[in-house]
Amino acid sequence: MIQLLFFARFREELGVDAEQLEIEGLSCMGDLLVRLRGRGDAWARLFAENQRVMMAVNQEVADRQTPLHEGDEVALFPPVTGG
Amino acid sequence: MRVQSEPFDPNREVDLLRADDPSIGAIVTFIGLMRDSNEGARVDRLFLEHYPGMTEKALRQIVDEADRRWELQHCRVVHRVGELLPSDPIVLVAVAGRHRKEAFMACEFIIDYLKTKAPFWKRETTSDGERWVGARESDDKAIRHWQSES
Numbered sequence: 001m002i003q004l005l006f007f008a009r010f011r012e013e014l015g016v017d018a019e020q021l022e023i024e025g026l027s028c029m030g031d032l033l034v035r036l037r038g039r040g041d042a043w044a045r046l047f048a049e050n051q052r053v054m055m056a057v058n059q060e061v062a063d064r065q066t067p068l069h070e071g072d073e074v075a076l077f078p079p080v081t082g083g
Numbered sequence: 084m085r086v087q088s089e090p091f092d093p094n095r096e097v098d099l100l101r102a103d104d105p106s107i108g109a110i111v112t113f114i115g116l117m118r119d120s121n122e123g124a125r126v127d128r129l130f131l132e133h134y135p136g137m138t139e140k141a142l143r144q145i146v147d148e149a150d151r152r153w154e155l156q157h158c159r160v161v162h163r164v165g166e167l168l169p170s171d172p173i174v175l176v177a178v179a180g181r182h183r184k185e186a187f188m189a190c191e192f193i194i195d196y197l198k199t200k201a202p203f204w205k206r207e208t209t210s211d212g213e214r215w216v217g218a219r220e221s222d223d224k225a226i227r228h229w230q231s232e233s
Binding site: 005007052056061 | 115131132133134136137140141162173174194197198199200201202203204205206215216217218
């Protein structure tokens with residue numbers, strides 16, 4: 001299993017802040033995005049190819065090539081706007 | 084480095100930064116305040132969300148990188164989360180160095196990186212309702228400037 005976290009606009013538009021997901025078939029972040037996009041509706045819209053999505057694996061900035069491992073904490077969020 | 088929902092006093096943070104260290108020759112501070120307007124609308128309130136755990140890690144990495152580049156004497160970063168009102172300090176970056184040049188550079192580097200790398204998000208309450216603040220292209224440009232220098 002991996003732990004998925006969603007923040008800010010993503011959390012609101014998806015209506016979920018966290019979920020557990022079986023890692024089977026997900027070798028990297030790119031695989032995960034394809035899987036989530038396949039859920040349709042807000043998922044397809046937010047994670048479409050042309051959308052800016054920031055991601056982190058175990059609280060480190062990641063990209064589509066970052067590999068996934070059992071027990072990882074994975075976060076998906078819109079571009080940050082602090083400061 | 085602190086992330087907190089309570090207000091902070093920037094002057095007190097600077098006093099603490101310089102306390103008992105006569106080797107400091109320069110302090111540069113950046114204080115980000117909540118502005119009462121954005122993109123043509125009046126902003127009454129701001130809510131700041133963050134990713135606990137990753138936020139602290141990201142800030143640590145940014146300050147470590149600044150220290151690697153400019154050998155700082157001291158550095159203090161404080162960032163508010165939760166509900167804010169106009170004029171509230173949102174963020175303080177205070178850098179102490181031996182000389183002004185490295186303190187200026189490090190302070191600008193830290194706030195530029197914080198704005199594009201640290202997981203904070205602003206949601207503003209305006210005269211037209213609530214909205215999430217979008218990322219700015221100018222912030223990405225600021226980062227590319229530092230990357231081409233490293």
